[in-house]
Amino acid sequence: MAYRRIADIDFSELxxxxxxxxxxxWADEVLYFLLVxxxxxxxxxxxxxxxxxxxxxxxxxxxxxxxxxxxxxxxxDxxxxxxxxxxxxxxxxxGLRGKLGYLRRLGVTAIxxxxxxxxxxxxxxxxxxxxxxxxAVDPHFGTAEDLRGLVADAHAQGLRVILDxxxxxxxxVFxxxxxxxxxxxxxxYPVKGLRDAAGAPVLPVGPVPGVYPDGGVWPEELQGTATFTGKGRIVDWDRFPExxxxDxxxxxxxxxxxxxxxxxTPSAALLALVRAYQYWIAFADLDGLRVDTVKHLDPGAARFFASAIHxxxxxxxKERFCLVAEITGDREFAYRTLDEVGMDAALGLADVQARLEGVAKGAEDPAGYFALFRNSLQVGRESHTWFRDKVVTSYDDHDQVRKGPWKARFAAGEPGRRLALVALAMNATTLGIPxxxxxxxxxxxGEGGHDRYIREAMFGGEFGPFRSRGGHAFDEEHETYRQLAGLLAVRRRLPALRRGRQYLRPVSPDGVVFAPPGHPGAVAWSRIFADREVVVAVNTDPDRARTTWVTVDAGLHAEGDMLTCAYSSEPAFAGGRVSVSARNGKAVQLTVPPAGVVIYA
Structure with a gap:
């Protein structure tokens, strides 16, 4: 049923x-973000x-x-x-409910x-x-029962659901x-009135029960004059307290x-919103919330919300119910805010996304990306493993705030189109919740430069991907889908790829002179968990394979030890073995296919 007042909800029954x-x-999880x-x-x-x-x-x-x-x-056209x-x-x-198998077979664990x-x-x-x-759920998307059914089916498929x-x-609304x-x-500023169903601001600011559901703002507890700040729209997005x-x-x-x-001191509006989201958590059996625009909340409001929801x-x-905070700005600000407000993970926007994209396209020194996780003292943490479950990493999203007015997905043009797997591999096997x-x-x-173009309709319709119309893109035989599914299967199998410490590894084409990875070429890193090391190498050169020596942990390996290929984007390499040599301490020689990925354990 639809509720008009928080006070009408029976939480004891719920x-x-x-x-x-x-x-x-949550470090074990792989998220998949979609616009319904x-x-x-x-x-x-x-x-x-x-x-x-x-x-x-x-x-x-x-x-x-x-x-x-x-x-x-x-x-x-x-x-x-x-x-x-x-x-x-x-x-x-x-529609989403019918595609849960597509996501599960991809290796996603949380939507x-x-x-x-x-x-x-x-x-x-x-x-x-x-x-x-x-x-209430927007009728464009369905009903509250559709949301509850989606979550129940997701749980049956082994998937969790985080609601934005x-x-x-x-x-x-006014x-x-x-x-x-x-x-x-x-x-x-003076308020003219709440908007009616046609959008006209003609309703009194106060209880307006006769205009449900399309007029005013709901629940009724939000209809008071004190609900909104009423100070006009933001122009300077970094000026306090603007x-x-x-708005x-x-x-x-x-x-x-x-x-x-x-x-x-929380307002009546905040108390109502907290209760509303507690309702949805219990009603739909949600596993987490992604909280929008945390930068634009009073720290006290964000902390109150986080405490009440947890x-x-x-x-x-739900002992580890996850609150993912969207906090724009530099990472020091983001992670200080995360600690202050008590949410569980921050979206790795801006520098994380930009540096991952730059490395994957062979345009940036890999040290810059990996340093984001090693410089933990900058955010008041003694170990870079703090980032393991405190940052959600990605390289594309629906806003791309970091790119300013000109936006496109990673795979727009060359070399991004051919290097998509490299970016996905970096995202899936480095620190953070991918x-x-x-x-x-x-x-x-997502070519075109505007938000709309990075929000293609996967099911086709009038606004299909690749400037198409009327064709869907749920293709489980697509090369990138198949390769990512294989990568995520290895991630599930090897705890080090989910929970391990992380080290960017020196490489060498000749096994004599070792240096940090250059670009374009082979980039290699290790994840170490307890006494197990997993080595990942990607090739940012889309045209030719790269054979390189990769440094491994000398304390964990003896000369002659063997590492086995747990994954390769070139199937012929899978299952192959390499021997540890006494070079630069200890090293192994790996060959990485063009625009490819290998994982050795």
């Missing part, structure tokens, strides 16, 4: 359980269902390479395709689902970050006097409370 337990260690509107509408044919059976019904055929670019052959990228594409929770709560009526907020009702949520702001979007100056108090363009900032973090989750048996952005396993390129 929390009877049983509930799905948390993982032993852009993932699946359930109308595909020619893919494998959750049990691996080929689906022959449905109306949308698989996309072929011949279909790439067909949606933009004429300017009229291109304009239609571009416009479709700004509107709802019609992906649903039911990060974009926000699904009800958006403002009549606004193209397909991304889900403009909530109008915090107690927002507490910093609501959608464009209008200022003059129907303008005033800029932040530090003062409150970035804490301002995100039309998205209205919520007043969450006041005071220092150690003595914070305690509630633990009270129903996260795959949907479509990366199919080589999506």
């Amino acid at each position: 929390t009877r359980g049983p509930f799905h337990p948390s993982p032993d260690d 509107d852009r993932f699946s509408d359930g109308g595909e044919r020619g893919y494998r269902d959750n049990d691996g059976v080929l689906v022959t019904t449905g109306t949308t055929p698989p996309l072929t390479e011949a279909g790439h670019g067909l949606a933009v052959r004429t300017e009229a 291109a304009a239609r395709w571009r416009a479709a990228g700004l509107d709802w594409a019609s992906g649903t929770l039911a 990060w689902v974009s926000p699904v709560l009800k958006q403002c009526a009549g606004q193209p907020t397909y991304h889900g970050y403009a909530t109008q009702d915090f107690l 949520v927002v507490i910093n702001h609501a959608g464009d 209008g200022y006097e003059g129907d303008a979007q005033p800029v932040w100056t530090g003062r409150r 970035y804490l108090e301002g 995100f363009e039309g998205l209205k900032d919520i007043a969450l409370g006041e005071g220092p973090a150690d003595d914070y 305690e509630f989750a633990q009270s129903i048996g 996260c795959v952005y949907y479509g990366s396993e199919q080589g999506f390129d």
Whole structure:
């Protein structure tokens, strides 16, 4: 049922359980982030269902390479395709529910689902970050029961579900006097009224029960005059306190409370939002939340939210319920904030993404990427292993804030198209909780320069990937999908790849002169867990194989010891063995295929 007030929810009944337990260690997990509107509408044919059976019904055929670019052959076609990228594409929770087998066979263990709560009526907020009702699922996506069914099916498939949520702001639920979007100056602006179902700001700011569900803001506890800061939109995203108090363009900032973090007084709005998300955790049996825009929250508000959510989750048996914080800015700021507010992991945005992409494309010194995890003292930690489960790593996402106005996926153009596996391998086998952005396993390129182009509809429709229309991309025979599935299988099998310490290894083409990896060429690193070492090497040269000597731990290996190839992107190498030699202490000689990956253990 749909609730209009927090006060109407019977939490004693809601929390009877049983509930799905948390993982032993989130470092063991592999996340997959998707936008529900852009993932699946359930109308595909020619893919494998959750049990691996080929689906022959449905109306949308698989996309072929011949279909790439067909949606933009004429300017009229291109304009239609571009416009479709700004509107709802019609992906649903039911569609996602039918693709859980696709994700499980890929090796994903946890799905990060974009926000699904009800958006403002009549606004193209397909991304889900403009909530109008915090107690209802948006009908574009389905129903609350669809969300609960998705999570139950995911758990049955061995997958966990992390739901993306927002507490910093609501959608464009009210209008200022003059129907303008005033800029932040530090003062409150007069509010004209809450918006009705047609978007007009004509409703009184207060209880408006007669306009449910599309008018006003819900639950009812959020309809008071004190719910919003009302100070206009942010212009300087780094100026204090502007970035804490301002609106995100039309998205209205919520007043969450006041005071220092150690003595914070939560507002009635924050108390209502905490209770709303506790409801969803229990109702849907969620395993974690990704909390949007934590940088723009008072530290006290973020800490209050984290404490209340953790305690509630633990009270129903979810001992390691995961709160992933989106904290933009430099990493020192991000990790200090993470510690201060008590959330579990930070998204490795900006420098992590940029450096991983640069190394994978052979354009940047690998030392820069690996130093992000070794310079732990900069964030007040004695060991770089702190990063193991405290940072979620990726190289592509739906915003790409780091790239400014010109955005595209890693695989846009050369050499990214051919080096996609290298980036995925670095993401999957280096420190942090790896996260795959949907479509990366199919080589999506996201070319075009705008947010919309990195948010392709995987199921085709009017805004299909590779500038296509009407063809889906759930291809389990795609080379990148198959290779990533093999990599993730090895990650599951070898604890060192999930939990081990990490070392960038000196390499040598001749076994005599060893130096840090150059670029382009072979990049190698070790993960060591207890007395087990696993060596990973990638080749950032897309045209020719690289044979190189790689330094290994001299204390763990004797001359003549053998390492076995646990994975190779060139199947002929798999199972091969190399002998440890007394070079640069100890070393092994590895051959890495062009744009390829090998793992030896």
